[in-house]
Amino acid sequence: MSSPRSSAGRAARPLAALLLLAGAAHFARPRTFDALVPRSLPGGPRAWTYASGVAELAIGTAVAVPRTRRIGGLAAAGLFVAVLPGNVKMAVDWRRRPTPYRQGAWARVPLQIPLVWWALRVGRKV
Template identity: 65%
Template sequence: MPRSERSPLLLAGLLAAAGAAHFTAPRQFDAIVPRALPGSPRTWTYASGIAELALAAGIAAPRTRATAAKAAAAFFVGVFPANVRMAVDWRHRPAPLRTAALARLPLQVPLVLWARGVARNGEGRR
């Protein structure tokens, strides 16, 4: 399978794994939900897990790939405040945890670019 065909499936797999993690280990996600959001952090954890699973399904299907990949890029931008919150909250944790939290911040950029690339390639295959 050429790399261009694997890329959307890898992105879908990443989103599916992250979405499933929201249900199997929700406490870790609850802790990074920005306090400014209304309602329960668990509600936001489950909602973002559902969103990731839906994005994964949309990217996996060639017919909806371009639209879902654009939505995934927007989603990655939208969850950035939670990653900032995690980095701030974890600033006094042991170095490996602090480093992991900080590493998530620049990781959003390649995720957004990856999703945009999948969207561009998906538009040409309709």
Template identity: 65%
Template sequence: MRRVRSSDLLAGLLAGAGAAHFLLPKQFDAIVPRRLPGSPRAWTYASAVVELALAAGIAVPRTRSRSATAAAAFFVAVVPANMKMAADWKDRPAPMRRAAQARVPLQIPLVLWARKVARDANR
């Protein structure tokens, strides 16, 4: 049985998130910061494309390091959307509010994970 690598899990997470953006765009449209130009749906779909491209890049050993580094930057770039969601959900029931608030600090381990995958790819 083949051992699942950290890079496979990261690629799977990004692929799943990308697919979710296409399948359930409305929920992602709601967290797009309004100060961004264009429609929220365009940003939702752009994010989906980026996540799927990063997943594919991480899945391929030759492009893994650069793609994982780009994924770390992407995880930083989506912090404003997570902050908006946390602010918008301040009046939701406590479990939903806590889940939205947890998305912001969750970006830190995601960034560190992507950086580790990038480093490991260079070994």
């Protein structure tokens, strides 16, 4: 039988990887993420793209490290809730794109629910 700590690590590693890859992508392809930034936010989209990339890298690192995993999991849950408006904006903006793109964009919206659950689970299992 596995210990709760090893179980937490198994759940945390892929979450950390997801966050670290997403954070790096904000710097590798910022234009893609600029389009997701709601216009109602102050400042330019690129600043928000870079700020969210830094947040994802920091949170991914926190999730990866057992000593900071609890706060990292909670922060990841908050991040996944915070990016929901960007996912809704993308779905609305893509309403005239071909069907597979529209479906993919709308699929991202409810996907936030299992991501939040996963992050909370990782944060609780320390």
